[in-house]
Amino acid sequence: MFGGGSITLFHIRGIRIAVDWSWFLILFLVIFWMSNFYDELLGSSGGSTEPFLLGVASAAGFFGSILLHELGHAVVALRNGIGIRSIQLWIFGGMARMDREADSPGVEARVALAGPAVTFLIFAACTIGGVLAGGWHDFRESALVETSSGSTAILAMVAWLGSINLLLLVFNLLPAFPMDGGRVARAIAWKWTGDRNSATKFAADLGRAFGYLFIVAGIYMLLTNSILGTVGAIWLALIGMVISGAARGAAMQTKMTGRIHDISVADVMDREPVTIPGEISIEQALDEYFLRYRWPWFPVVDAAHRFLGLLNRDAADEVPEVSRAGSTVSEIVDADHGLFVRDDAPLDSLLSNQNLRRLGALMAVDADGRLSGVITVEQVGRALRDAQTGA
Ligand SMILES: [Zn+2]
Structure with a gap:
């Protein structure tokens, strides 16, 4: 039911707004119920198409309410540096898909409460607008879906939208994770x-x-x-x-x-990687390492085994042949800080590491900057699978 076959409706500031097929079932039911309701309310004065059009308008208001609720979550998430990939609507409401989880209980609570806050504002706007337009008595009758009342169709629609948003508000705030109230409960327990x-x-x-x-x-x-x-x-x-x-x-x-968090990089890395000493010539590196092992890169270390950077095959090849004997490896290493991690880092900190994905491996260094190993994407994957099966 999740994910499969969602239809993109439009984009709002780069966020994909999509609906699941099951969402159309809800819209169909709302149009069906509300058309019948307006038909009864208007009686013979409504004609044949007016109740249906009002039903469609009610469904659009319902759709807008849910979308605004999700956009509330999205805006606060984006303000806290959490990317939003898409907002999806389906039979059980909406979901704003976030790139990552909140990194503090405060952010978690604010993102979770932003949706219900928007829903509350819609409820308040409908109630205030409805009471101002139709008076308290007529509005109350409309909100209770009393078809015998003298209220107009528009007032009835505003009252219905108000009550549906109140219902959404109460339902979303129940502490039933993963609903909004449950996320607030998690934030409180997290803070605690x-x-x-x-x-x-x-x-x-x-x-x-x-x-x-x-x-x-x-x-x-x-x-x-x-x-x-x-x-x-x-x-x-x-x-x-x-x-x-x-x-x-x-x-x-x-x-x-939790299990992965207890595993460190040092627990799964290769502790005896082949390294190139920084002081040897590029010619020597090509002959003794690249031609022999046929790997695309090697970690380079100094005499004290401190990590200097990576030597890429391409970088070594680009050096003109005449100067290869006279230049050392340490002159052309890639010393990017993203290429290494501390060997005592927890394994889960590598899960979203872009360099690990691009390179297939990362260098591990100890507290003194000495190269202590190399960790590959396969080793991380295997450790994850073992953690998953409880091995
Ligand atoms: Zn929500």
């Missing part, structure tokens, strides 16, 4: 314990409990013909399944990153 992993575990457990509660409540309402109706009861049970599944996934991921 100082440990993101244990906070995630706590929030995920809470999310699973709420998920199961929704499933049970949905089934109960289905059997007892509750106020939510059949569709609402099924939807509640399904969202319970989605929440408990997502919470379980988050708990498993945390367990895994």
